[in-house]
Amino acid sequence: MIIKSPINLDLTINSGQTSQPPWIREGDCFSNAVLVDGKPVIFKVRQSGNYIDFNLNDKTAVSKLNYIFDLDFDLDKFYKYLSNNAELADMSKFCNGLRLFLAPDPFECVISSICSANNSIKRWTKSVSQIRQKWGNRHQNYYTFPQSDDLAKAYLDDEEEFNLSNISDIEMCCNNLKDCGVGYRAPYMRRASELFSHEMDLSQIHEMSYDEAFETMLKVPGVGPKVADCILLYGFNFRQAFPSDVWIKRIVSYLYFDGKDISVPKVREFGMEEFGDNAGYVQLYMFHYARKSGLMEKLKK
DNA sequence: TCGCAGGTAGAAC
DNA sequence: GTTCTACCTGCG
Numbered sequence: 001m002i003i004k005s006p007i008n009l010d011l012t013i014n015s016g017q018t019s020q021p022p023w024i025r026e027g028d029c030f031s032n033a034v035l036v037d038g039k040p041v042i043f044k045v046r047q048s049g050n051y052i053d054f055n056l057n058d059k060t061a062v063s064k065l066n067y068i069f070d071l072d073f074d075l076d077k078f079y080k081y082l083s084n085n086a087e088l089a090d091m092s093k094f095c096n097g098l099r100l101f102l103a104p105d106p107f108e109c110v111i112s113s114i115c116s117a118n119n120s121i122k123r124w125t126k127s128v129s130q131i132r133q134k135w136g137n138r139h140q141n142y143y144t145f146p147q148s149d150d151l152a153k154a155y156l157d158d159e160e161e162f163n164l165s166n167i168s169d170i171e172m173c174c175n176n177l178k179d180c181g182v183g184y185r186a187p188y189m190r191r192a193s194e195l196f197s198h199e200m201d202l203s204q205i206h207e208m209s210y211d212e213a214f215e216t217m218l219k220v221p222g223v224g225p226k227v228a229d230c231i232l233l234y235g236f237n238f239r240q241a242f243p244s245d246v247w248i249k250r251i252v253s254y255l256y257f258d259g260k261d262i263s264v265p266k267v268r269e270f271g272m273e274e275f276g277d278n279a280g281y282v283q284l285y286m287f288h289y290a291r292k293s294g295l296m297e298k299l300k301k
Numbered sequence: 302t303c304g305c306a307g308g309t310a311g312a313a314c
Numbered sequence: 315g316t317t318c319t320a321c322c323t324g325c326g
Contacts, residue, residue: 114309116307116308117307117308117309118306118307118308118309118321118322119306119307119308119322119323120306120307120323120324120325122324122325123322123323123324178322181322181323181324182322182323183321183322183323184309184320184321184322184323185309185321185322186322188309188310221309221310222308222309222310223309224308224309224310225308225309226308226309227308227309245307245308246306246307246308247307264308
């Protein structure tokens with residue numbers, strides 16, 4: 001069925017949002033296994049004009065799809081908002097149809113976001129896909145992301161796997177986090193998984209205020225301010241989050257402070273204050289505008 | 302071969 | 315409280 005909300009699927013799915021790796025692409029179709037009422041269902045979407053063509057039409061699945069691609073957000077209204085701000089006015093034409101790509105599974109978003117810190121999009125998406133394949137559940141050719149208590153049992157590296165399993169050759173060891181290319185983030189990911197399987201309940205984040213949720217996420221190993229904001233934005237739909245990294249800092253400094261170097265925490269405060277509930281979207285658009293308009297190349301120097 | 306990029310943790314100031 | 319440095323991997 002066609003869902004009549006304008007979106008650019010390719011741009012949205014491949015924009016590097018830390019909710020999850022891109023869905024599997026075959027021709028013009030993107031697909032993934034999504035849990036609906038706890039059961040894995042294969043979602044297939046394709047671009048149809050400005051809209052999404054979705055393979056399912058039952059109410060719960062459609063509602064889940066609406067959530068993942070943020071289809072209830074009024075893009076036209078947002079574009080009016082951008083065009084009313086001189087610094088942002090150019091952005092919509094470079095990012096037309098870009099929407100939030102929200103995590104169907106908040107735990108996957110937590111691990112993806114930890115993995116994305118100090119990392120490239122290409123590398124963290126590859127790592128998360130491998131984690132799904134090693135510890136998730138297979139459905140047809142798709143894998144769902146493991147639960148926290150399953151990932152909490154993962155070995156950290158070849159050596160630990162060799163010592164604690166009955167594999168006789170260390171060269172054969174590949175069921176461990178470091179083998180997914182996560183590097184020094186492996187212990188953070190496992191400790192975070194342990195935390196969510198024993199002490200912290202991710203579902204409670206939804207009930208919290210933004211500030212409380214932010215402080216709570218900072219207690220998770222491997223989670224600093226940038227990653228906490230990504231988790232809150234992409235994993236829990238806190239739209240006032242303004243994840244601030246070096247690129248957002250460069251862009252904000254260029255657009256709003258005449259190129260003067262502003263610290264990352266100040267940029268975060270500025271973004272939240274200035275953009276309110278649009279902060280998450282503005283951050284998303286800023287990054288892709290910089291990428292596509294050539295501003296990023298210019299700011300590298 | 303090496304230098305560089307990228308957030309966080311933990312130590313040092 | 316703020317600043318410095320090590321951490322891992324892929325890329326140019």
